[in-house]
Amino acid sequence: xxxxxxxxxxxxxxxxxxxxxxxxxxxxxxxxxxxxxxxxxxxxxxxxxxxxxxxxxxxxxxxxxxxxxxxxxxxxxxxxxxxxxxxxxxxxxxxxxxxxxxxxxxxxxxxxxxxxxxxxxxxxxxxxxxxxxxxxxxxxxxxxxxxxxxxxxxxxxxxxxxxxxxxxxxxxxxxxxxxxxxxxxxxxxxxxxxxxxxxxxxxxxxxxxxxxxxxxxxxxxxxxxxxxxxxxxxxxxxxxxxxxxxxxxxxxxxxxxxxxxxxxxxxxxxxxxxxxxxxxxxxxxxxxxxxxxxxxxxxxxxxxxxxxxxxxxxxxxxxxxxxxxxxxxxxxxxxxxxxxxxxxxxxxxxxxxxxxxxxxxxxxxxxxxxxxxxxxxxxxxxxxxxxxxxxxxxxxxxxxxxxxxxxxxxxxxxxxxxxxx
Numbered sequence: 001x002x003x004x005x006x007x008x009x010x011x012x013x014x015x016x017x018x019x020x021x022x023x024x025x026x027x028x029x030x031x032x033x034x035x036x037x038x039x040x041x042x043x044x045x046x047x048x049x050x051x052x053x054x055x056x057x058x059x060x061x062x063x064x065x066x067x068x069x070x071x072x073x074x075x076x077x078x079x080x081x082x083x084x085x086x087x088x089x090x091x092x093x094x095x096x097x098x099x100x101x102x103x104x105x106x107x108x109x110x111x112x113x114x115x116x117x118x119x120x121x122x123x124x125x126x127x128x129x130x131x132x133x134x135x136x137x138x139x140x141x142x143x144x145x146x147x148x149x150x151x152x153x154x155x156x157x158x159x160x161x162x163x164x165x166x167x168x169x170x171x172x173x174x175x176x177x178x179x180x181x182x183x184x185x186x187x188x189x190x191x192x193x194x195x196x197x198x199x200x201x202x203x204x205x206x207x208x209x210x211x212x213x214x215x216x217x218x219x220x221x222x223x224x225x226x227x228x229x230x231x232x233x234x235x236x237x238x239x240x241x242x243x244x245x246x247x248x249x250x251x252x253x254x255x256x257x258x259x260x261x262x263x264x265x266x267x268x269x270x271x272x273x274x275x276x277x278x279x280x281x282x283x284x285x286x287x288x289x290x291x292x293x294x295x296x297x298x299x300x301x302x303x304x305x306x307x308x309x310x311x312x313x314x315x316x317x318x319x320x321x322x323x324x325x326x327x328x329x330x331x332x333x334x335x336x337x338x339x340x341x342x343x344x345x346x347x348x349x350x351x352x353x354x355x356x357x358x359x360x361x362x363x364x365x366x367x368x369x370x371x372x373x374x375x376x377x378x379x380x381x382x383x384x385x386x387x388x389x390x391x392x393x394x395x396x397x398x399x400x401x402x403x404x405x406x407x408x409x410x411x412x413x414x415x416x417x418x419x420x421x
Contacts, residue, residue, distance in 0.1 A: 001266060002179045004100035007052045010172060011062070011071070014050065017168040018064045022129035023117065024165060026050055027146060028058040030139045045351040046133050046169050048267060051099045055090055057107055059140070063117065065124045072113065073099055077106040118157060127157075131165035170356045174348060175366040180268060181391060184349070184368060185400055187265035188389060190225055191272050192404045194218035194261065199414050204253035204278050208233040211257065212247045219263045228269035229353050232260035235278065239383025240376040242343055251278045256286055258383050262353070269353045271370050272401055273387030280415030287408055289375055290384050292324045294406060296373040297386045300345060304369070304390060304397035307362045310346055317345035317373050325375070340375050349389055367392040368400070 018024060028048070031041035043054045051060055051073065061072040073096075078089045095104045105113070117124055130153060138146045150162045176184070194215040201214055212233045219225050234244040235251045239258035251257055257278050262270035275290065277283075282290060296317055303316050322337035331337060348355040349368045363369075372387030386406055390397040405411060 002052060002177075002183070004052060004098060006177060006179055007050065007098075008100045011050050013172055014168060015062060015064055015069055017171075018062070018131065019129045020064060020067070021125065021127055022064050022131060023127045024060075024062040024064075024131035025114075025146075025149075026060040026062075026133055026165070027138060027140045028053065028056055030056050030142070032139070043267075044133065044135070044138060045267070045356075046135075046165070046173075049169065049173060049351060051101070053090070053095060053099055054267075059107065059110055060101075061110075061113070061117075063124055065127075070124075071101050071103060073101040073104045074107040074110045074113075075104065077108065118153075118160075127160050130157075130160055130162045131168065132162060133166065134164040135166070166356065167358070170358055171361075173350060173356050174358070174361070175364060176350060176368050176391075177366075180350065181366075181368065181400075183265045183268040184270065184389065187225075187228070187263045187268055187270040188272070188401045188404070190219055190222045190263035190265065191261065191270040192401075193222065194263070195259070195272070195274060195404055196414075198259065199276065199411075200418055202251070202257070202276060202278060202280075202415075204251060206251050208235055208238070208247035208249055208251060208257070211251070211259070215259070215261050222263070226264045228262035228264040228271060232258070234258045234260075234383065237378070237381040237383075239275070239385075240378050240381075241383075253279050254283065256282075256382060256384065258385055260385065260387070267351050269349060269351075270389060270401070271349055271353050271387065272389065272404060273372055273374075273385040274404065274406060275384045275386065276411060277415075280419070281412060282408055285380065286382060286384075288328060289330065289377070289380075289382055290386075290408060292321065292328065292330075293373050293375050293384045293386050294408075295324065296320045296345075297371055297388065297406070300371045300373065301388065301390055301397055301399055304363065304371070304392060305395065306364055306392060309362055310344075310357075310359045310369075314345050317341075321373060321375065330375075330377070340377055341373070342376070343372075343374065345373050346370055363392045365392055365394050369397075 026047045029044040031039035041056050057076050059074045063070040075095050092104045132146050197218045212231045215231050233247045235257045236255040238244045258275045260273045321341050322334035325331045326334050346369045348357040374385035376383040388401045390399050
């Protein structure tokens with residue numbers, strides 16, 4: 001787990017980016033209604049990044065005035081009746097220990113505190129900037145979002161400029177600390193366990209949902225970890241659908257199955273794709289296409305280094321696949337590659353599976369990316385994607401998921417050993 005001192009350091013770095021005479025408000029968010037009385041809650045990742053607090057209806061207030069900094073954390077008051085239904089709430093002391101913030105107050109004082117701070121008689125003086133997390137649908141009261149708060153405050157305080165805090169936090173979240181990288185490595189190790197369990201059980205005649213259940217249960221059984229996202233298990237023709245949602249069809253002998261899955265560990269995610277022969281043996285055509293994708297995967301990992309942009313990495317992957325597919329007679333011209341390769345090769349990974357980033361910025365050491373080239377041939381009922389998670393280093397990239405096998409011979413050998421045991 002990440003220590004409270006690291007949350008303090010994150011806030012310090014964020015505050016350094018804030019303008020002087022400014023105020024920042026960051027909210028954990030509220031549970032969302034799914035249907036009737038069914039609610040779902042996920043903490044706002046920016047709030048969690050700065051506080052380590054995972055509890056709805058919480059908020060962080062940061063004041064930077066004349067070189068002085070004041071922080072206030074607001075949480076719900078403990079309510080024994082509510083706790084009977086939805087679990088224990090943090091005490092003030094528990095919130096202080098988790099966040100390393102001294103001034104922790106109950107949330108019913110947030111409104112009066114904000115009003116007092118923004119009043120003309122405030123001891124803090126006038127604020128020139130207010131930083132808000134303006135993510136769409138971030139609710140801070142029922143039917144009231146941070147965008148609504150922005151409009152209200154702009155109306156009451158026209159001299160105060162309300163700006164989105166995302167650019168400030170994005171630049172911080174893109175660089176992972178050793179603690180964050182460690183948590184992601186653990187998530188990848190758990191994902192590898194799930195992958196090995198798939199190979200032990202995969203055979204023709206099972207259904208996509210059987211394999212999905214194996215993956216999800218393996219992850220859940222490891223200290224009650226969660227899946228990072230909805231597990232994708234796509235057999236045969238379904239693998240050409242990038243985010244195939246159903247997992248309902250039978251897995252047929254002689255076809256491939258594409259897996260896109262990952263474990264979440266204290267909100268830090270793995271995101272892995274592998275493609276397997278359902279009967280344990282690749283056909284010649286399958287092997288041909290698979291090895292092109294694998295070659296691209298490995299070439300991109302070797303290509304990544306500080307200073308490159310995601311656009312340059314994407315161009316490298318497109319050029320590689322176009323040249324190989326044309327050489328092997330899979331496409332008529334290199335320009336046809338976009339008909340069989342139609343997604344990005346990389347995105348940032350962290351607290352979100354598609355983590356916050358500025359795609360125009362060059363890569364720096366400490367960034368964690370996916371590398372996920374793919375080829376999708378509808379007429380052949382072949383969709384192949386091979387995805388690893390890599391850490392940008394001073395001199396290149398380290399493949400954090402290198403232990404999750406992906407070579408044809410390694411996959412077929414593992415299937416064969418299963419049959420002989």
